[in-house]
Amino acid sequence: MASRRVTRKWEVFAGRNRFWCDGRLMTAPHPGVFLLTLALICGTCALHFAFDCPFLAVRVSAAVPAAGAALAATTLAALLRTALSDPGIIPRAPPRAREILVRGRPVKLKYCFTCKMFRPPRASHCSLCDNCVERFDHHCPWVGNCVGRRNYRYFYLFVVSLSFLCVWVFACAVAHLALLARGAGGAAAALRQSPASALAAAVCFLSVWSVLGLAGFHTYLASADRTTNEDIKGSFSSRRGVQNPNPYSRANACANCWHVLCGPLAPSLIDRRGVVPPDGHDLPPSFAAASRPPPVAFVAPPVAPLPAPISAPPRPRDAARALQATPPEAKGSSSGSYSNLFALGEEARHAYTNRSLEAGEGGAGSEAAEAGLSASRLRLLLHTTMIDAALDLDDPDPPPPHLALAP
DSSP: OOOOOOOBGGGGOSSSOEEETTTTEEEOSOTHHHHHHHHHHHHHHHHIIIIIHHHHHHHTOTHHHHHHHHHHHHHHHHHHHHHHSOOOBOOSOOOSOSEEEETTEEEEOOEETTTTEEOOTTOEEETTTTEEETTOOEEETTTTEEEOTTTHHHHHHHHHHHHHHHHHHHHHHHHHHHHHHHHHTSHHHHHHHOHHHHHHHHHHHHHHHHHHHHHHHHHHHHHHTOOHHHHHHTTTSOBTTBOOOOTTOOSOHHHHHHHHHHSOOOOOSSOTTOBOOTTOTTSOHHHHHHHSOOOOOOOOOOOOOOOOOOOOOOOHHHHHHHHHTSOHHHHHHHSSSSTTOOTTOHHHHHTTTTSOOOTTTTSHHHHHHHHTOOHHHHHHHHHHHHHHHHHTOOOOOOOOGGGOOOO
């Protein structure tokens, strides 16, 4: 007997993230730039190990390729851990607090209309991933993921190790070309012998400045216990001469770095590989609404109208006598004027509110025709009913028994 397939929570995740390996790995919805970063690092390292390391291992030391391999492995491990892990996504469940105290200072919680909850302090909503991330730093397209509380330390390790790797590869490529130029008789001959070293040196030279600047910037942020989002918005800067100190700082750069980079790692809150219960209690509202069976409308069986009694048509002479005997007010009601239009009274007019007045559909129109209303009266009655419905008036009085519709 085949086992029933269970639905994992990552399959019905409300954000835009993409999941891999049955929910064990996750990335941003567009990981193309991350793949470009991975290709640049791997390609540069491949050129380094293929052309520079064999030459330098013989001419300088065998420790050169070993150190390069250690730096490359650390950089790739930090990159993959940053890109493929949960940055600290907050589940879409509303907390009960709107304002909290952080070391004696009140901190207001902002409401997220997308996630329908009050965000915890320092959390922000990423429009690309469509998630609220705890201690949101920024969304980095180069790693293909958000950078938050749970992966900031790995992002910092990636940036710092990448800085050292760029400097190392650049220095090795320049040393290789310099030794070749000394033995071959010029720089042009060295470039012709090892063009890959020149390419690796050029890539590292163009990249090292931005990477070094980024590493220094995040070192400053970690020492002050700030995030990129808070630094750009100026959340803790002085405004109009009023000091606004950072309530999360420990007033010590080493303590802040230890807490941010080496503190306890918070567990993931989204439980990506958890099993969705059969009743769909943990499903997002859109998935829960889509999974419900459509309501079955009850259609009452049609009721055949009673046959009208067949009577002989009146003779022309008898009809003329009956018209002469009709009172004046009754004549006005049967004419084309609007006075006393509804001979059956106010109850009969309200009996047709929000009902179909089309003749021949078994609705109020056929019954009105049986009651003796002319075509002009039916048209005016239809217009009156539409106006009453548009103004959303009170419910009308119940119709008289002889005009009540069949259930």
